[in-house]
Amino acid sequence: MTTHFKAYLRKATLACCAALLFAPSVSFATDALDISIGLKILLLMKERYSGPIPVAVIYNPAVPSSVSDAESIKKNIDQGTGIPEELKFSAYLVSLNHAEKLAGAKVAFMADNLSSDGISSVCDAAGKQGILTISSNINCVRANQCVVGIISKPRIEIYYSPLAAEASHLTFSSAFIMLVKPI
Numbered sequence: 001m002t003t004h005f006k007a008y009l010r011k012a013t014l015a016c017c018a019a020l021l022f023a024p025s026v027s028f029a030t031d032a033l034d035i036s037i038g039l040k041i042l043l044l045m046k047e048r049y050s051g052p053i054p055v056a057v058i059y060n061p062a063v064p065s066s067v068s069d070a071e072s073i074k075k076n077i078d079q080g081t082g083i084p085e086e087l088k089f090s091a092y093l094v095s096l097n098h099a100e101k102l103a104g105a106k107v108a109f110m111a112d113n114l115s116s117d118g119i120s121s122v123c124d125a126a127g128k129q130g131i132l133t134i135s136s137n138i139n140c141v142r143a144n145q146c147v148v149g150i151i152s153k154p155r156i157e158i159y160y161s162p163l164a165a166e167a168s169h170l171t172f173s174s175a176f177i178m179l180v181k182p183i
Contacts, residue, residue, distance in 0.1 A: 029069045029112050030136045033152040036082030038109065038134040041148060041158075043084055044176035045132070049106060052090040056105040056131070058122050061095045063113040070111035077109075099125040110135035110146060120145055127168040141183050148180075159183050 042049055055077055059070030070093050077083065077091035094101045094108075096118035102108060108126045110119060110133065119135075123145035126133050133146040141149035141159045147168060149159040160180040165172065 029065070030073050030109065031152060032076050032081055033156075034136045034150045035073055035076045035109070037150050037152065037156065037158065038148065039077070039083050039087065039089065039107070041132070041134070041172075041176065042087060042107070044173045044179075046171040046173060049087065052088045053107065054105045055089050055091045055107045055109060056094045056102050057091055057109045057111060058094050058096060058114065058119075059111040060114050060118060061097065066111050066113040069113070073109050073111060094122075096122060102126055102129060102131060105129075105131050107132045107134065110137065110140060112136070116143075123164070127164065130169050132168070132170055133164070144183075149183075157181065 039055075042053070057070045057073045057077075060066035074091040074093055077089050080089075083089065096114060099122045102122070102125050105126075108122065108131050110122075114122075114137075119140055123133050123140070132148065133140075134148045134150065135141065135146040136150055137146075138149040138151060138159050140146035141161045141164070144161045144163040144167075147161055147164045147170060151157045151159075158180045160172075160177075160182050162182055
């Protein structure tokens with residue numbers, strides 16, 4: 001190989017790596033299976049919950065698809081489809097701009113299309129209050145902001161951030177730890 005071609009190949013490889021690193025993550029609307037799996041995780045926590053469990057559904061008011069996804073998440077939780085019978089939930093919507101409305105929630109579901117700044121402030125507030133944060137955007141877990149990330153298509157994968165869990169003072173059973181992929 002010539003020196004020029006090697007230099008060109010090296011530059012092209014670096015450009016591709018940079019593009020992959022800084023490319024926006026693909027996000028998908030949260031489906032009923034994501035919600036069902038997320039709420040079943042409460043059964044695998046060391047802390048036991050009773051009564052109606054408040055679930056904050058976080059959305060970006062500036063993005064219509066985020067609002068729509070949040071409304072869909074809330075509707076699925078309210079209908080109870082695929083949700084453990086031994087647990088009762090009370091879902092409510094919270095705008096990224098109003099993280100103070102997380103107070104009292106035990107779980108925070110992140111809707112689709114949240115800004116990285118907004119999700120960071122919401123996850124910080126949730127962590128300080130011991131709220132389990134769940135997202136279908138795995139990058140939130142990789143950034144150690146969300147505690148749990150769920151992908152249900154094409155196959156079910158559950159990701160877990162031990163750092164985010166520790167910051168939120170959340171503990172899980174050994175069964176949970178065996179089922180998930182720590183990041």
